[in-house]
Amino acid sequence: MLRETNVGFVRVNSVADGSIIEIGDAKKLDSRVNIIAVQEEGGTQNHESYSITNYPLFRLNFPSLPSSMVFKKKTIHHNNNINVRTIDVTGVSAAATIQLGSVKSIRAEARIKHIRILRNEQMNETNI
Secondary structure, eight states: OOOEEEEEEEEEOOBOTTOEEEESOEEEEEEEEEEEEEEETTOOSOSGGGOGGGOGGGTOOOOOOOTTOOOOOOOOOSSSEEEEEEEEESOBOSSOEEEESOEEEEEEEEEEEEEEEOHHHHHHHHHO
8 A cells, every 4th residue: 555654854963974864765775884983082193094094993884684574564554644743853963864755775884983083092102
């Protein structure tokens, strides 16, 4: 059974980092993002040492679920339409999806390496 989604008002404050807002039906959504966030007390001096290629996290192959998995499901729709008055989203980030409608397949992947460098830690390392 086809269903129709009716939304009166959608407000999204922020969309970033490989995220998707899809209004309507889709066959496939594929969003990926690789992020290195460097937070250095006093400012970052050398950006070159923080390349994605320097971290194994970004080279790993993640196993995926087989597409032939079968799930038994029984759904009873009391109304053919999905009606929503308001959707209010503060933020969508790191390969996330907001989907208003139907989708057959979603693949989302976020790889984030957050590095914090504090001055006290740097001084301790050089004094050792």
